[in-house]
Amino acid sequence: MTTVDIFSLIRSRYNSFTNTEKKVADYVLENIKDVIYMSITDLADACDVGESSVFRFCKTMNLKGYQEFKIALAHSISQGEETPQISGQITMQDTIGELASKILTTNVSALTDTFNLINEGDISTAIDYIIAADRVHFFGVGASLMTAMEAKNKFMRVTNKTECSIDTHLQIMSAALMTDKDVAVLISYSGSTKDTIEVARVVKERGAKIIAITRFAKSPLTSYADITLLCGANEGPLQGGSLSAKLSQLYLLDLLYAEYFKRTHKESTVNKDSTAKAVIEKML
Template identity: 80%
Template sequence: MNSQDIFSLIHSRYQSFTNTEKKVADYILEHTKDVIFMSITDLADACNVGESSIFRFCKTMNLKGYQEFKIMMAHSISPDGEAPQLSSKITMEDTIEELSSKILSSNVSALTETYNLISKEDISLAVDRMLKADKVHFFGVGSSLMTALEAKNKFMRITNKAECTLDSHLQIMSAALMSEKDVAVLISYSGSTKDTIEVAKVAREAGANIIAITRFAKSPLTNYSDITLLCGANEGPLQGGSLTAKISQLYLLDLLYFEYFKRTYNQSTTNKERTAKAVIEKML
């Protein structure tokens, strides 16, 4: 990855940009603090260009793609007169007490924003689809895979239809064998993870119902989703896999779980007792 300051690089190559690339560059230079938290679709919409134009802009800068551009931007931003930052709020000079307060605040803020973004209609429709499904498959890669596994762990206590596959190759094979009777729950903070987008595409082609849990209402992933549930955590490009993002995703999964439990109370209660009994011998 190029260690050069991204803004110096933009200025140095500005005259060689196409008109579209200049439009993207101008927006980035004027809205730096906003861009660092934008999805590629958000930036494309803001610049009134296509996603492919953003990708070509990154390629012109000799970068692999949009995510590398955001990482390079994060390295280039240094607040004047402030201590070096470990995240958007936490600095090297913070005491343990200050760290405790800031982490608590960021988690509470993420949960509060997620709560404010909840659409009761979308939650209800998502649970309807899950209830009618023969199979509910949770998908994710990287840190989102850990969230998907947690979702399976929760739902398999009350239903035998929950699935989660670890390997990305096996994930896409599973997606290819889905049908209109199945639900795919795809978890991706950015909505721009290639493996997850490909799974969504294949699952959609197979006829499955797609539920996306993501930060951005518009992203490559949501292009394939029937229902989009938004989490409210802001995660910078150097904070990949933050617990704040996971907490907001788990909050939405908890909401789906308890609504599902309510609507299938008798069967879910029975299944929960059976699964609890099955592992009781594992406990001291």
């Protein structure tokens, strides 16, 4: 994508916008630094328009969609800063010590924000679903796939009913074979990833329970979810796959694992001992 000045683009196309698109444009220009951390659903709600209107607003500017719009917005903001930024508040002038301090602050803040967003009732219900399930599928693409694989690795030490497919074709096929006795844990920071949303749609049709781990309470993904667990990291569109976002997701998964282990203590203890013995020969 060629870098564009999104503000100049909005102003140059303003007269060609519909009335609803103008509402979106006005909101963006007045709330620049808030929009960069908003999902398409959040922005639509803030402008009192439909998600389709936000999407058309992006298409009118010859952008592929909302994510490309946010990337262009981030570029435009960074170009307007006096000091070039690498990500967040990290600048080209930072020393190693300053980098270490800023990254620590970002990660601690992400975990703290996630802790403050935890709903104990939702965590408890999620564990009820997982315990009752015949199979638990972890889904994600890109950076979120790595988190899903880590969840599979964590839970397989205490139960044999977890699955995680790497390929998106295999994911959608796995979703198509789920039943109302299964649970899908869908991980997506934005909640707007096409492949993950398609998996959610198929899983919902099959009647399985859906647990979404995402940043935004309102997004295309959460519209399918039975339970939404929110991570607190603020990841800009130029920071895809940031470790702070991943840490917040892993924190929630660790909480789910610990509560699952606690409730299934007898079975999980036996299984954990068995899996530990199985790999002991691999150690020096």
